[in-house]
Structures are given as structure tokens and as C-alpha cells.
Amino acid sequence: MKLPSSSHLSLRYPYFLSAIIFIVVLLVNFYFQRTILEGNTINNNMRVFLPLVLLTAGQAIVVLTGGIDISVGSIVSIVSALLATRVGLDGTVEQTLTWFGIVLLVGIIAGSINGIFIAYLRLQPIITTYATSFFFGGLALFILPQPGGGIPAEVANIYRTSNPLGLHWAFYVIPLLIMTWVFIRQTRYGRYLFAVGGRAQAAYETAVPVSQVIFSTYVVSGFMAAMAGICITLLTGSGNPQIGDPMTLQAITAVVIGGTAMSGGVGGIAGPIMGALTLGVIKNIISFANIDNWWQTFVNAMIIITALAAPGIIGLFRRNRS
């Protein structure tokens, strides 16, 4: 029995398709914005893309084990609200760093709450994280009712203007992420992630600590969301209690574009990271393509939904052929 070659390809190289898509959107972007390949523009872009990249990496780990985390966007919002109110525009560098540590802890706690309900109380991930997203979102609004406040410009500028060795921090963070992932993949924990996503019951019968593994993924996701929150606050320099709202669906879309199946068990984080970059580039295109302001939301949403539909459409064609 031979497998059809296309599905074999995508099983072996799940990032194949996402790489092609990425290159295509880059070319389109180049058409609209000739400066895209210049160092300065690249650094500017990466700075904007990094928050979503971080968020997507966390989401990818959850999706890999067959779950989903709807609450990531509202964790980003909490972080933004916390930093803007606790540190403030006139805070010191030490204060800022301390609060960076605290918000990371907050992200871990938020993720743990998700994890307890999903892994130990065995509730459905979607509806659970939807409920907590509402709760966390309320909390963000409670902390910071209106956009405002911020972090000291001297700290924000480190993120916004400094490019060590000519490259923005993102160029160090993303390879670090991928290296961490390569490292994790080679540990038992890495194998557990794939086993739980592949067939949780079989993993359980084979003595994989399924509940702990599932729990851990939501903690990772919460931590990464907090990281994304820090980055986006550094980027904007100000606080916004709803800044994360649109990011959840973007992160899920990035995972889908990145060739990680929502059913779990295949993929990694390199593809989803590429997916996040793809979405960022698409945003660039929209803003450079002179699309009427009234139409921007619609076009953006259409692109997201088309991206979400793409694997399904490809699947339809495949079934028809065989």
C-alpha cells in the first residue's frame, strides 16, 4: 500500500507548504514595498512581529497535544495593564525589571488555572479557556479601565531602537526559541508531547503522565503569552487592557498556516513561527496596498479565514483525487 505522494510529503515535511506561503507573501510584500529587504525595514518589521511569534510558539505547544488556548490574548492584556499601572511612565529601570518578573509569574499562574481545569478536572479546552479568557479580560479591564499609562521610555527604547550587532532582538529570540524546542524534542518530555497529542489513551496506557503533560502545556502557553505581553508593551510603550483581544485568533491562524494539525500529534514550533511571520507580512501588505480604511478590517478577516480554510480546501481536493 503506497501513500499518495502529497500527503507523504506533508507528513515528512510539515513546514513545506508554510515555507512556500511565506516566500509568496514576502514576494508580494516586496512588490508593494521595495525597501522590505533593507536592514532597517527588516529590523522594524521583526520588532512588530515578535509578540505574535512568541504567542504562537506557546499556542503551538498546546495544539501539539490536541488542546487549544483561547485565553492567550487576554493574558497579554493583563500583562499590558499590569505593567502600565504598576511601573508607569516615570518608573525606574529596576522597577520595570522586577515587574517583568512578576508578570511572567502571572502568566504562569493564569496558565496553571487553565491547566488545572483542563488536565485535572477534565473540562473541554475550548470552552474552558474561553471562560477564563473572559475572566482574564475582565481582570485586565479592572486593573486598567482605559488605555493609558506605560513603561519608562528608556526601557522601551531598548526594544524599539537598539539593534545589537545590527540585528533586532527578535533575531536572537527566535533562534533561541527554536533551539529550545530542538532541545525539548530530544527529551522524554518532548516525546510525551507528541504521544499525548497523537493518541492520549495509548500514551496513558504506556505510562506517560498524560495529565501532567497537558497541564504543563497550558503553563508554557501562559508563560509565552506573558512574554508576548512584555514585548508588545515594550513596542508600544503604553498600556492597553484590550491589546491582546485580536491576537488569540491570529496565533491560532499562525499555527494552522504553520502546518500543525489542530487534532494534535504532529508539527512543532518552527512552522507556526513561520506562520506568525507570514501573518505579519500580510499585515504589511495590507497597509502598503492602499486599501480603503473602511475595508481594512474586512480584508484582514477574510485573509485570516482563508488561511484557516486552506488546509481543509487542500484536503477536499486530495479526497476527490483519490
Add this chain to the structure above:
Amino acid sequence: MTTSLSAQNIVKRYGGVVALSDGNLDVHSGEVLALIGANGSGKSTLTKVINGVVVLDGGQLLLDDKPINFDSPQAAKRMGIGTVFQELSLVPKMTVAENIWLAREPLRSGIFVDAKEIKTRTKNLLHLFEGTYRAAMHSDVPVSTLPPDELQIVEILKAISFNPNIIILDEATASLDNRQVQRLFDLVRQWKADGKAIIFVSHRMEEIFRIADRYTVLRNGKTVDSGDMKDITEKELVNRMVGKDTVYSLSRTDHQEKGEGPKPVRLAVENLQTRVLKGVGLAVHEGELLGLGGLKGQGQRDLLLALFGDIPYEGKVTVNGKEVNFPHPKNAIRESIALVPGDRSREGLLSIRSILENLMLPSWTNYGFPLRMRRSYEDGNRVASDLNLVMRNLSDPVNSLSGGNAQKVIIGKWLLKKPKILLLDDPTKGVDVGTKGEFYRLLQQLCSEGTSIIFHSSDDEELIGLCDRILVMFEGKIRAELAGANITKAKLVAASMGASEESLA
């Protein structure tokens, strides 16, 4: 070293259904214990209690005479109990090596999974079955690409990879070919010599007599007999499995005599092909009860599902002389075809809905809008009493019923549609003896009223006792057709194992 395991008065309930009411067994170092019982007798449940996959509701387990209580499969494993699962415990998208060593990966520097070491160890394990699998199978292929026999080999290797003292083989030979079975038995003898205890669960009598030293028989969730293999014959063993009360007193000759000459063909199939079926042809006459036999998974299920329009197929199917190709089961239902599927809870029932809704599901359109509920209750009650359904109320959820009664509901929903062709996929699996009897009478009554029935059963006795004609399937084809005096257990079994036509004659 020596070891012994004893299960005493084990009780296990799933929801309201008692799967095991009094399960007992003893097994010691250096012996093979055959755990025998009909489908649904509780064998699988007893093995799952022993290996910690399910929580027991009563009774106790003794390992080396000490009471033990597993809180997880891991705990059982640590105690040296290894299981080859019937429903494989493999993760499809992971490779052979990854699956075998999952959760026990050898590590480098205490952190990294040692891929090289895993590969070597996997190779050594695969060596045990050398020559019985395809060259394409090796340690690095994803198990989702493997055929059933190789999957089974991986499952076996996974179970023995941590060197257990007690090994449970749950239907481990069902998908293996003769050479592979032979190799497995060589290994089993080796394990015996090493002082391991083996629990062997199988349907195949021949294998049981070949490898087992002792036997334990389960019937309807109870251990009814144990003893040495050398003291018992195959016939006696079968009698113990089925019990005295299931004598298939129904004789097919009665009902054959009624038919004067051949009746017209109602359903004809030519060269039917699906992913599993490799060209099947058959014809069923009006009022005929056609048996479909063979080992599990030889294409019987695909055949019935294809005829019912649930899976696509190639080939020619005619109903009453008219060629059909149903795109959906509802089209088959419109032609008065009905299917009682093989997996009752997953394919036949709406577990949390009422008995009434389960009975009426295909028939609601006959009750107008708004639905005339009183009439549906009347019809439901009538069918329920025709079938002798034991229940309190039609509005109770269907999962409050016992296995046999739930099966009656599934049959009842089709009786309301008065089917002309009834397809049955192993309908008596896990059904108690009394209900089976009622069920056989029902089938014969339906036939005498002119319904054509294709009846697949994994219970050979049942086929022999009931059917006018039996088609035996093997590897997606019909291997033999048995009729009249040719219907014997020996011939049925031989054909099931794929024996050639000549040896059947």
C-alpha cells in the same frame, strides 16, 4: 525466580452494565494459562483489571501471594505485568522505535533521549520476528503506515521490551499469519523456560491446545471452570464456554422445508470492491437467512456497510433486479434495507437519549408535523412488547438498559420500518443467552415472512445452527460457500483459516 498472580472474585461494572461479576484466575511461573470465553464473557475486562487499565469494583488481586492494588497501568508495569493489548496501545504518528520505548527511553547525560541506543535496542527486538515482516518495516517508520500484523508485532515487542514477569497476550494472534504465530509461540516457550507466567487470551481453539498448559473459562462475567488442558477436549471446552442452556435447538431444516423450490433473488452483488474487499459476489433470496462467517476483520464489516451505502464501493449491486448504488444510508433505507451495526454503543445507539427516540430515529418522518407523540409511544410500546424488551419506561435513557436489551432496541428501530433486507453485523456479541434464543426465533420469523437476512457472526455455532447457507470470508474475498450437509464446524473453521477449496471438499 518464580512468580504467581491470582485474581479473586473480581467485579467490574461499566456504568450500569456488569462486565464481570465473579472473575477468578491463577497463573504461575513457567506456565501458559488460556483465558477462554465467548465474546462479551468478560475476558478483556479481566485482563484490564489485572494490568491496571481499569479500576476494579470488587474482589482482589494477589501478586506472589501479597494483595496489590494498582492505581494506574504504570503501577502494574512496575510490578512486572506486561500486556499486549487487543486494541493496540500505539501512537499512530510516532515511529516503531519511539512507540516501543515511549516513557522508558534510554537517556544520554540524564536528559536527552538516546536515539542511537533506541535504534539498536529496537533492532535487537525486531530480530525476534526476523523474516516474518516486510523489508519496509524498520525502527524508523511511523506505525500508521504498517499493516495490522506488523502493528501487532510492534505491540508485542513493546510489551516485552521491559522484561515483564507476567505477560498478558490479549488476542495477540488475531491478526498474525501462521509464520508469525509460530514465531510468537517459540518465544512463549522461551519465556516459560525463563520462569515467566503467561496469560493467553484467544478465540482460536487450535492455538489454545497448542500452547496452553491450563485453562480458565469465563461465561457471562463469571469464572465457570479451570483445569489442565490435557484433561479436556475441544468439545468439552466449547460446552463450558457456551453453557448447557444454549443448545441451538432451532433446526434450519424445518424452515427449509417450507420453501417450495427456489425463491426469487432479492439482493445480488457482483465483484464488489472497497479498500478491504477484493471482489465479492453473492446473492440472497427472498426469505433466506444467509450466514457470513470467517475470522474477525476479513471484510464482513465492509461488505455490510457498502451494501448499506455507508462506504463507497465499486462493483454491481442489484436489489429486486434493479441496479443500485446508494450514496447514503438513507437511500438504502428507502429501499427497505436495514443494518444492525457491529459496535453497538458507537454505531447503533444514542446513549443518553430515550429508548423511544432510539427506536424512532429512522421513522420520525412518518409521524407528521408536529410529531404525533402519542402514536409514536403506541408504536414504540408495541415493538417493545413484541421484542420482550425489559424496561421501565420508553422515556428512560437507552443506556439504562442491559446489553441484550439495548441490542433489541437497535433491532426494534428497524422492525418499525418493516425491512425487506436485513443486514446484521455480529448482533449477538455480548448478548446474554436468553436474549440470544429470542433473537434466533425472531430471525426465523422474519425469514418466514419473506425478509432476506445477511447475518454475520463471529460465533460459528450460531451460524451453523441458524443458516441455510454460509459464506466464509477470508482476506476480503469469499473463500467458501457452505450449504446443506456441507455446513459443519470443521469445514467452517478450515475455510476461516483460509484453507483451499480442495481441502474443504
Add this chain to the structure above:
Amino acid sequence: MKKISISPPVAAVLLAVILFIFSGFLPNSFGTNTQVAISQAVNIIRLSVFLGIIAAGQTLVIISGGEGIDLSAGAVVTLSAILTWTIVLGKDERVLPALVVVLLVGALVGLINGAGIIFLKISPFVMTLGMSGVITGLVIIVNHGNAPGRLAPIMTRVIARPLFLGIPGAIIIYVFFAALMWIILERSTFGKNLFAIGVNRVTAKLSGVNVTRMVLATYALAGALAAFGGFMVVGNTQVVFLNLGAPFLFPSIAAVAVGGTLLSGGKGSYFGSMAGALVLILISSVLTTMQMIDAVRQMVLGATLLIIISIYGRQRGFRQ
């Protein structure tokens, strides 16, 4: 082993009554003044009508199983309200055509949701969330800042004012609506098949139910019902704005859950969702009386849903 159990919808009604009595004891509330209490109760019920109607479609998709949910409902409400607003233009005779148009548009949106879910295998949550963005985009285009429009007098009279014996028109419409929903769910082949696909799609198919068609029809109907909700909402608020429907979305899902409908599908009732809507409106009103800000209300809603699913929504463990 028999436990005394009350069905979730009844429990929700009891909870609503308790909350209502509790709200009476808050400062600045009705206290022991029955006259005020009754008018307060009628007002609460009237407010629950809009959420209840929007929760109707949600109830259907959740019952249909397969992780069914409709996150586009809020956006559809806004779209439908703005369409009604711009089509009616203050003329009574244009109300009916406007209603037909918004129902069709809602059904179309639902149909697209259903198609994405059943043909492209996109998870309902993600598909409808994506659609929600698309519709919001559409709304921005249609509204273009501030679309000209006006409600017809008849809508205000029927929806927002007392209509008969001092009972608000909205409540009378709600009663008929509820009867219709009951007939759809409990007394029609569609309803019976809906529960069937919610419990077990394989069984449903093997019993002749066309699952694909059922899923498409259910999402289309849910879209139309959400659109009807938008029509009612605009009749009540008498203004339109971009964020009109969004605040209804989460409560509509929570209402279904509070009403005891299984979020995994196959079991539930519209009566439950109505009771759930009442509970949620009461919680909101209690929080308002206690002068809590919106953020707290949102947190309470989130926590409510979390508690409800912890009670009703546990999945099977790995070990039995």
C-alpha cells in the same frame, strides 16, 4: 441508589428567583415594596428576552455536537440591527421586508459557517470566530461611520412598549418564540435528528440521518435566529452602533450552559437557555445595583461559566 435530583432548567429558575429576592435586599432596591418588585421583575424578564432570543441559535448549534458553538452571533446581531436600521428608514411598511432580508442574511452567514465546519473540517469555534471578524468588517463597510436610518414607529410600539394588559410587547413575542422553539426541538423530525447528531453522528448516519445537511441547516437556522435577535435588539435600543451585538455573545453561551444544555451536545432544552438568560441578566442587574464596574461584571460572567462547566461538563477520564 437514588438521588433526589432537579433538572438543570428548574435549578436555573430557582437560582433566578433566589437572585431576584437577594437583589431586593440590596441598598436602593425594592425591599418590601411589592409594587416596585413586580415592575422590577417584569423589567428583568423583558431584558432577558433579547439575550434569550440570541441564545436560541446558540442552543441549537451547541446541541448539534461536534464542539458546536456560534461565536459569530454577536457580529450577526450588529449586522442585522444595522441592516434593519438602514432598510426601514422610519417607514412601517418596510419593517416586514427588512425582517425578511435580515433573516436571509443571517441564514447565509450561518450556512457559510456550517460549510466551513462540515466540508473544510474547521473547528466550529475557530470558524465562527473568524466569521465574526469578517462580519464585523462588513458592518464597518455597511455602516460607513454612521449610516443614515431610523426605526419605524411600529417596531418601537411592538417591541419596546407595553402591548397588552401592561405586558411589554417583547415578552409577548418571546412567549410565541419560545413555543416555536419548543416545537422545533421537541416536536419535529429536525429537532429529533438534531439531538441524534449531537449524541452520536455515526449512529445518526447509520439510521438514515443526513448529517451534513443537518449541520448546514442548524448553523443556517442559528444565523437566522441571531439575526432575529438583532432585529429585536435594535427595536429596543433604537440606536445602532458597532459594538451593539458583541456584549451578547459570551452571555448567550453562558445562558445555554447555565440552562443545563450539554456543551458536548445531544442534550438540552430551550427552556433551560431561557432560564439561563434570566439568571445572567439578574447577575448583571445585581452587580449594577451594587455599583460594580463592567470589568467586574465580565469577571463574574467568566467565573460563572467556569463553575457551570465544572459541574456539568466533565469528560470521561482515562481510567474507568
